[in-house]
Structures are given as C-alpha cells and as structure tokens.
Amino acid sequence: MTSGTRVRDGGGVAAPPPARPRRRGISWAQRLEILALSGPAILVFAGFVITPVILAGYYGFYRWKGFGPPTNFVGLDNYVTILQDKLFHEALWHNAQIVVLSLVLQGPIAIGLALLLNRRMRGQSLIRVLIFVPYVISEVIVGTAWALLLQSQGAVNGILRSIGLDGLAKDWLADPSLAIWTLMLILTWKYVGFAVILFLAGMQNIPEELAEAAAMDGASYWQTQWRITLPLLGPTIRIWGFLSVIGALQLFDLVYIIWGQYVASTAGTSTMATYMVSEGRNAGNYGYGNAVAVVLFIISMIIALVYQRFVLRRDTEGALTGGR
Amino acid sequence: MATATQTRRGNPTAYVAALALIGIMLGPVVYIIIGGFRTNSQITTDPAGLPDPWQFGNYLDVLTGDTFWLQVTNSTIAAVVTTAGVVGMGVMASYVIARYRFRGRGAMYALFAAGLMFPPTVAITPLYVLIKNLGLVNTLPGIILPQIAFSLPTTIIILVPFLRAIPRELEEAAFIDRCSRLGFFWRMVLPLSVPGLITVGILAFVNSWNSYLLPLFILNDQESFTLPLGVQAFASQYSVDTAKVLAFTSLSMIPALVFFSLFERRIVGGLTGAVKG
Numbered sequence: 001m002t003s004g005t006r007v008r009d010g011g012g013v014a015a016p017p018p019a020r021p022r023r024r025g026i027s028w029a030q031r032l033e034i035l036a037l038s039g040p041a042i043l044v045f046a047g048f049v050i051t052p053v054i055l056a057g058y059y060g061f062y063r064w065k066g067f068g069p070p071t072n073f074v075g076l077d078n079y080v081t082i083l084q085d086k087l088f089h090e091a092l093w094h095n096a097q098i099v100v101l102s103l104v105l106q107g108p109i110a111i112g113l114a115l116l117l118n119r120r121m122r123g124q125s126l127i128r129v130l131i132f133v134p135y136v137i138s139e140v141i142v143g144t145a146w147a148l149l150l151q152s153q154g155a156v157n158g159i160l161r162s163i164g165l166d167g168l169a170k171d172w173l174a175d176p177s178l179a180i181w182t183l184m185l186i187l188t189w190k191y192v193g194f195a196v197i198l199f200l201a202g203m204q205n206i207p208e209e210l211a212e213a214a215a216m217d218g219a220s221y222w223q224t225q226w227r228i229t230l231p232l233l234g235p236t237i238r239i240w241g242f243l244s245v246i247g248a249l250q251l252f253d254l255v256y257i258i259w260g261q262y263v264a265s266t267a268g269t270s271t272m273a274t275y276m277v278s279e280g281r282n283a284g285n286y287g288y289g290n291a292v293a294v295v296l297f298i299i300s301m302i303i304a305l306v307y308q309r310f311v312l313r314r315d316t317e318g319a320l321t322g323g324r
Numbered sequence: 325m326a327t328a329t330q331t332r333r334g335n336p337t338a339y340v341a342a343l344a345l346i347g348i349m350l351g352p353v354v355y356i357i358i359g360g361f362r363t364n365s366q367i368t369t370d371p372a373g374l375p376d377p378w379q380f381g382n383y384l385d386v387l388t389g390d391t392f393w394l395q396v397t398n399s400t401i402a403a404v405v406t407t408a409g410v411v412g413m414g415v416m417a418s419y420v421i422a423r424y425r426f427r428g429r430g431a432m433y434a435l436f437a438a439g440l441m442f443p444p445t446v447a448i449t450p451l452y453v454l455i456k457n458l459g460l461v462n463t464l465p466g467i468i469l470p471q472i473a474f475s476l477p478t479t480i481i482i483l484v485p486f487l488r489a490i491p492r493e494l495e496e497a498a499f500i501d502r503c504s505r506l507g508f509f510w511r512m513v514l515p516l517s518v519p520g521l522i523t524v525g526i527l528a529f530v531n532s533w534n535s536y537l538l539p540l541f542i543l544n545d546q547e548s549f550t551l552p553l554g555v556q557a558f559a560s561q562y563s564v565d566t567a568k569v570l571a572f573t574s575l576s577m578i579p580a581l582v583f584f585s586l587f588e589r590r591i592v593g594g595l596t597g598a599v600k601g
Contacts, residue, residue: 026425026426030424030426030505031426033420033424033505033506034420034424034426037416037417037419037420037509038416038417038420038421038432040412040413040416040417041413041414041416041417041436041476041480042417042432042435044409044413044469044472044473044476045435045436045439045473045476047469047473048451048454048469048470048472048473048474049439049442049447049470049473049474049476051450051454052447052448052450052451052454053442053446053447053450055450055453055454056446056447056449056450059449059450059453066453066456113345116338116341116342116345117342119335119338121335121338121339121342123342127342127345127346129585130346130349130350131345131346131349132584133349133350133353133581133584134349134352134353136530136534136580136581136584137353137534137577137580137581138533138534138535138536138551138552138555138576138577138580139534139536139552140534140536140552140553140555140556141356141552141555141573141576141577142352144555144556144559144569144573145352145353145355145356145573146352148359148566148569148570149352149355153368155355158370189348189349189352193349246441246443247443250443250445250446252445252537253536253537257536257556273445276445276449277448280449281449281452281541286449286453289449290449290450292449293446293447293448293449293450296445296446297442297446300441300442300446301441304441
C-alpha cells in the first residue's frame with residue numbers, strides 16, 4: 001500500500017514497448033532522488049502510523065495480555081463484548097454529545113469573537129495572542145488547573161459564595177448531571193481560540209471592497225456580516241467543523257486528567273478513548289484494547305468520510321481532498 | 325468612508341466585550357501563577373484571594389529541586405529532536421510531492437493527508453506494543469519516532485502548497501545554469517521556504533512539548549518523564565500541597581508560552597495556509 005505507489009512502472013508486467021522508454025521523462029537518477037528524499041518520511045510514517053493501525057486489527061482478534069506473541073485467537077469475541085458493554089455504550093453516547101455540543105457551542109462563539117476582533121480596534125494583535133494562550137498550554141496543565149478551580153471548595157465556588165450566589169455553587173466535577181457541561185465549558189475555553197484564529201484568517205481573505213460596496217447600497221453592519229462575510233467564510237467553517245468532529249471523537253487527555261480512569265464513567269464524561277485505555281492497557285487486556293481502537297478507528301473513519309462526502313464536497317480545492 | 329471607520333473605531337461595546345473575553349481566557353492562567361505565591365492555608369480559607377503576604381517558597385522549592393530540571397531536560401530533548409526530524413523529513417517529502425512529476429505522486433499525498441484523520445489515540449495500544457518490541461520503552465527515542473510520524477501529515481499539508489508557490493521560472497533558470505534538481509532544492513528551495521519551515525517547526529515543538537498520551541504509555545520510569553507526566557505525577561504526589569502544585573504547573577507552561585508568543589504570527593500564518601489548501 002505504501003511502497004507500491006512510490007515509483008510504480010505504470011504498465012505492470014505487460015511487456016513495456018521498448019520504442020519509447022522515456023515517455024514520461026523520468027530518468028533513473030530522478031527516481032533515485034525521489035526515493036532518497038521521500039524515503040525517510042514514508043518509512044517513519046509507515047512504521048509508526050500505518051503499521052500500528054494494521055497491528056490493531058490483528059491483535060483485536062486475540063485475548064492477549066501483552067507478553068509474547070498472541071496465541072489465544074478468539075475471533076470476534078472482543079468485538080461482541082465491546083458492542084454489548086454498557087460502559088462502552090455510555091462512552092459512545094458521551095462522545096456523540098461532545099461532538100454535537102462542540103460544534104453548537106464553539107462555532108457560534110468563535111464566529112462572534114472573530115467578527116468582534118475583525119473590527120479595527122486598538123490592541124487587536126495583543127488580543128489575538130491572548131485568546132490563543134489556552135490552546136498553547138498543555139492539556140495536563142489545563143486539566144490540573146480547572147480541576148483545582150472547580151473543586152467543591154475551589155476558587156470558582158469561592159467567588160460565587162463571596163458575591164452572594166451560594167445557590168450557584170455546585171459540585172461541578174462529580175455531579176453526573178453537570179459534569180458533561182463542565183467538560184464542555186473547559187473544552188470551549190481551551191479550543192475556541194483555535195477556531196477564532198482560523199475564522200479570522202478566513203475573514204482576512206474576503207476582499208474589503210465587498211463590504212464597502214454593500215455599505216454604499218445601504219446595508220447595515222449586521223446585514224453585511226450575514227449576507228457576505230458568513231457565506232464567504234463557509235469553506236473555513238467546514239474545515240474547522242471537520243477538525244472539531246475528529247478531535248471530539250478522539251478526546252482523551254482532558255477527561256483522563258480531570259476525572260481519572262475510574263471516576264469518568266460515574267461522572268458521565270467517559271469517552272471511547274478513556275474506555276480504551278482503562279479497559280485495555282490499565283486492565284492488562286491488550287487484545288481487547290486493540291479491538292476498542294479498531295472500533296474507534298472505524299467510527300471516526302465513517303464519520304470523516306460522510307463529512308467529506310456531504311459537507312466538504314463543495315470545497316474540492318480543500319486541503320484534504322486532492323493532491324493537485 | 326471616513327465616518328464609517330471612525331464609528332467602528334470608537335465603539336465602546338466592542339472594547340468591553342474584548343476585555344471580558346481576555347478576563348475569561350486568562351483568568352485560570354493567572355490563578356495558577358498567583359496561586360503559586362500563596363500558602364496552603366491562604367488557599368483553603370479564601371480560594372479566590374490574592375497572596376497576603378506573597379510567598380516565594382513554592383517557586384524556589386520547585387526551582388531548586390532536581391525533578392523539575394530533569395523533566396525540563398527530557399522535554400527539551402524530545403521536542404528539539406522531534407522538531408528537527410519532522411522539519412527535515414517533511415520538507416524533503418514535500419519537495420518531491422510539490423516539484424517532481426511521477427506516477428503515484430497523488431497517492432503519496434493522499435497517504436499523508438489521510439494520516440491527518442488519525443491522531444495517536446487510535447494507534448496508541450499497538451504502538452506501545454511495537455515500541456516495547458523495539459526495546460524503546462522508557463527511552464526518549466520511543467516517543468520521538470512516533471511523534472515525528474504523527475506530525476508528518478500536518479507538516480506536509482502545510483509545506484506542499486508553500487513549495488509549489490515557488491515560481492517555475494526560478495527552477496528553469498537554475499536548470500539553465502546547470503543546477504541539478506537536488507542543487508536547486510538545497511540552494512534555492514530551502515532558503516526560500518524558511519518561513520514555512522519555522523511554522524511547521526513551532527507546531528511540532530509545541531505539540532511535542534505538550535504531548536501526554538504517548539509519554540503516558542511509553543514512559544513509565546520517573547527518570548524518563550517529560551513535563552506533562554511530571555506535572556501529573558507531582559499533582560498526585562503533593563495533592564494536599566495545592567500551592568506547590570500551582571507553582572510547579574505555572575513554571576512548566578512558561579517555555580511553550582514564550583516560544584509561542586515569539587512566533588505567534590508564523591503559527592497563525594501557517595494555519596491559514598493549511599486551511600486555504
């Protein structure tokens with residue numbers, strides 16, 4: 001799959017016509033260059049990205065503790081167990097909520113902020129840097145900090161009590177009816193800056209003449225944004241949506257750090273990835289963990305393909321859709 | 325026209341909204357930094373207050389201990405080598421995709437682009453087994469190699485359009501001057517693509533610096549911990565000493581922040597390029 005596509009001879013085994021040996025103009029020297037230049041990247045990529053994905057498919061058919069070669073072939077047993085496990089159903093449901101809520105919460109907020117920052121104002125570049133700060137800080141730090149802030153005796157409840165809003169002081173992390181919203185709040189805080197920066201970049205590519213022409217025709221500021229900026233921002237929004245969905249499906253770090261491996265399921269924030277780690281590696285069931293990885297992989301791929309087919313189709317020049 | 329810009333510039337609501345925004349985005353970060361200057365009893369009695377008096381002991385404890393510096397060293401080595409590997413391999417492969425015409429070029433690009441859809445989460449369990457079989461558990465190469473591999477897709481997606489934008493006339497002129505393709509790569513392409521290389525380099529560096537899942541699986545020995553693992557270990561080890569945890573946490577986020585604020589424009593520019601495709 002990887003090496004075959006590199007310098008294929010095109011014609012396969014059907015004897016190549018000797019009359020025009022250099023029709024495509026690729027000399028052996030050039031082939032060597034191509035090989036030498038792209039070889040390292042392809043080797044590392046094939047070795048550490050493609051091989052593990054294939055291996056996951058193989059190990060997933062075994063009951064295996066991770067020592068020596070897997071011998072206890074169990075066929076589809078692991079997959080049957082996964083699909084029947086209530087904990088996995090819950091994790092899947094949480095992932096679905098996170099995917100939808102991320103789009104619904106972060107999208108409008110980010111567009112609003114980008115519109116705000118797209119105006120000419122003093123200190124604009126400083127604000128842009130600051131809004132990106134949470135995105136640059138590592139998940140571990142974000143998780144540790146928010147976990148401390150949101151403890152029942154933490155700073156957030158402290159502030160709420162000191163301004164007389166005792167009723168709003170909640171057990172943000174442990175209450176199962178609240179925890180997913182707490183998670184969404186933290187996710188929005190951490191990743192909204194990324195969306196804003198993307199949208200701002202997209203807005204800067206929209207010619208200013210369009211807004212000026214609209215203003216001459218008597219369009220208000222909001223009309224201009226609604227009818228010109230937003231439609232032209234479409235491709236950027238759709239790409240962001242793609243990245244956001246994939247990220248939400250694979251969410252692991254923040255949940256694992258804040259809720260840990262055991263509490264996540266009772267607090268209602270477990271995801272497929274935290275399920276994979278706690279039922280796979282932490283329980284010593286490597287075969288089972290690999291099977292969960294395969295399920296996660298297939299679900300992500302189906303959603304990615306559907307998204308590309310139905311949402312990104314219009315942006316055929318997009319980064320993900322072609323090499324030309 | 326002039327009046328339009330004037331009213332826009334003078335709009336106070338926009339400034340109020342922007343200020344509130346900054347407060348929300350920076351609040352938790354400021355809380356970590358200032359919390360490190362307080363004592364535990366101060367934090368317990370008033371979780372949201374200011375230090376009174378300011379304590380420097382927490383920060384000094386962390387800075388004079390060995391753990392922090394060991395983890396800084398590990399994180400730095402991992403991030404620097406990862407960055408060098410990603411940039412080197414990435415620019416070579418991108419040059420091939422952008423500048424050579426051959427069968428399978430589109431497939432090669434599609435292969436790397438497909439990698440964009442699969443962050444390490446999906447591959448982590450078999451990756452751990454693979455690294456274990458290679459005998460690289462608890463070593464930095466054990467996280468560096470996978471990090472390079474998983475950063476290649478973004479790098480190539482960003483660099484290919486960048487390299488393709490180099491005018492063909494330049495290439496033809498170089499060939500007329502008897503410059504080989506490799507010579508052209510070395511003497512013209514690399515210098516011209518420095519801004520793009522910086523962008524992907526910073527992304528790779530920050531990603532490696534913040535990486536958590538991969539080190540969590542590969543590095544089990546305290547000696548080999550990188551900072552994110554260190555922060556977590558520290559937080560659970562000193563779970564009663566909140567002030568010290570805050571000090572440790574705020575010190576460990578400094579490098580990424582400094583690095584980022586120095587090169588903010590480049591990162592944003594690079595992301596823009598990636599989105600435009």
